[in-house]
Amino acid sequence: MKKLGKAVLFCLILTLLLALFNKILMPDTQFRADTKELGSEVDYIFLGTSNVFYCVNPVIIWNEKGYTGYDLSLEQAPLIVSFYQLKEELKKVRTKTVFLDCAAFEYNYGIPSMNQLALDKMPFSRDKLKLIHELGEDDADHHVAAEQTYNKISYLIPLYSFHERWKEIFEGTLKSRYHGKYEHTFAGYVANKDHYVFKKDYRWLPTMEEFGGVYETTITPVNREWFEKIRNLCEAKGVELVLIKTPSKGWLVEMSNSLKAFAKEEGVEYLEMNDENVITALSLDEQNDFCDTSSHFNIYGTEKISRYLAAYMEKKASYTDQRIQGTGINAYWNQLYETYLDYKNSDTE
Amino acid sequence: MGLVSVWFLIFMAAVTLVYYLVPQKGQWIVLLLASLSFYGLCAKGFLVCLLLFAVIVYLFAKRFETDKKPLLVLLEIILLIALVIVLKYAGWFGSGLEGALGWLGSFHAAKYIVPLGISYIMLMGLGYSLDVYRGTIHAEGNFLKVLGFLVFFPALTQGPINRFADLVPQMEQGNRFRYETLVFGVQRMLWGFFKKLVIAGRLGLVMTELTGGWKGSAYSGIYVFLAVIVCSFYLFMDFSGCMDIVIGAAEILGIKLPENFDHPYLAENMPQFWRKWHITLGAWLRDYVLYSFTMSGAAKKMNRSLREKIGRRGASSVISIIGVLFVWLVFGLWHGIAANFLIAAAYYALTIIVGILIEAPVKKFHARFPRLNGSIGFQIFRVVRTFVLSIQGAYLMLIPNVKSGFAYLLSFFTHPTAQLVIKTEGELAGGIRILGLDPYDFVVLILSFVFWVVVSLLHRKKDVRLRLSGMHIVPRWVILFAVVIATVLFGLYGGGDLASFIYQGF
Known part of the structure; x- marks a missing residue:
């Protein structure tokens, strides 16, 4: 028994040591929204891809209308990940609306390294195991050489993927994997001041023929299945689900029509921000508001889109201006807004 | 599920738990089921082939109890080798084979070009049959025990090449749980993981850098020599690391497997090197190829005939040389039908044959300088000489293409300038x-x-x-x-x- 006790103690200490290294070497994912500070009740949650975290700033929405919420999106996050993110989130937070980014319909299983970020934020639970199981290892999206280090084991034990970061202890870059572009974040929004100048006047919502190339415009069975689950989850929790497509130069009219029809079929509200009337209202500047060639915006473009969204939310009867109510979260949001302004007015890129 | 995977650790933990919970008499059944599960998880498409293999070995061994016809041995060897060639080189036969072997179930030539551990299973099966043929052991009446011997899961993928008389009694006897055995086994596995993941992994990267993946390297001159050394150590760390994991895993279950390495880089001559490197393969080739030839009637007849012409010592040397050639031919072919393996085998054979040929002059030399043989300096010279000879063989084993492999070696002479540290x-x-x-x-x-x-x-x-x-x-x-x-x-x-x-x- 004495030997058994020693063995147990040895394993326990070893587990603690490994857990410690796991904690030290795991990337800092704090650019995600800090839900502890935001409280247990918010007006909205955004889910989806980088299309969202590069163009919706909750701080601006707060400043405009006093609505609270945050962004849980990840690069190329598939609906399967969004479903489990939402399920986990709704265990601790109540929300009125969930905005689901339509760009997510372009992916089935996403990027493993980004899925890993979502999983790292999830506490160990049955749902986490289910997501790991669902993501599998042989899905078509996983066949990316650089992504081979991610598999079920690494989803469960991040150290499996991140153990090589021991070198960063000496390089001084260990604290955050997401310095640079991901350094300035506000409730999930990733702020940046990069500029991309469009050389010619691209048309919004072009046809596939105009855009060139062949793209999938139908809803895949995988995405249909996981969308149903998200919708059912929202229904069960009494949350309104809104499909949203943020402004994007790569969003085709065929894709838009397909999603519009799908939303109608599913009885879900659809906000197409690439429609001419919305684009006109946004008055986006193609010389100043984009940060890359894709669907990503810098702080200036994001402010315009966020103000539009704040106005859109205002039309929903269930939203109330938290600033008027003067609840305890005011200080948090005001501080966040001040920080944002400091960043905006600073020379920091 | 490979040996270096978290899944294997989980599998090993589960097997260990069940193994020690079952009464000793039934533990061999746990091992058999675990081994079949392991094989199924790794290469389920070949489970049927594996069973076919075991049936052949089992039936021939049973027959050898009463029937000692050499032709039967030949027939078994041909059958097993044919099966290995068909399975191992399925890719060579093209997609047509898939149709031909469709009846085997989920056989896909492209997916399973190399059936898991099939070459090791063949050697173990043949060794068992030949032991029965020679009367060293009795044929096992229980087919499941023969199967359990052939597929013993820790040694399934890369050996060591077990002997029936050593392994099966241990499996039958079973083991009571001993804390020390568990701890020693785990420690041995840990050492294997360290060698494989920390050292071999990096040596592999250095090897690729130095050789340019044998597709044209920026390194020449002395770096070629360094590359040859790195190749050898890479092969050693990789293979011996695996053996540590395998032997440690078996040790956890209370089963002692034969060692496959014994400080090979301290060997003083090439025959000794082969008693220290891939020991079980060397021993198998010695017992079942070399001895089969040297003890055969044909070899004895040849010996008698040669004695009259070139004397006793000369005849003995010729027989030894022919035996060595047989051994190394089998060695090369066992590794695969590839030019580099055959060249490596020829190289190793040459080093040993030269040793046989210069045996007499060397003895005379040592008789003249008796003090030299026992000196530390001469011992170091012998170790270094053997090291230099052995590493070139390891290099030849690793080159994917003979032409580029030799071109790289030649750059040692053609571009002797060292650069790019x-x-x-x-x-x-x-x-x-x-x-x-x-x-x-x-x-x-x-x-x-x-x-x-x-x-x-x-x-x-x-x-x-x-x-x-x-x-x-x-x-x-x-x-x-x-x-x-x-x-x-x-x-x-x-x-x-x-x-x-x-x-x-x-």
């Missing part, structure tokens, strides 16, 4: 590279290699695990924690082929 152009891509490694990895490689040398030398005098168990708990645990943490943090794993073994392909 530190590849500064790598700075553009994110830092200085030393022999293909960043400075951190380079330091880890050097330190871990030194650690391996120290442990190996200590182990030569006394089992390091015994030394550890004799230490106070604090330093012992600190050392063990350090090795585990070092393996976890510094190990090159997580994807790609880094965690697969070279000898898994045979």
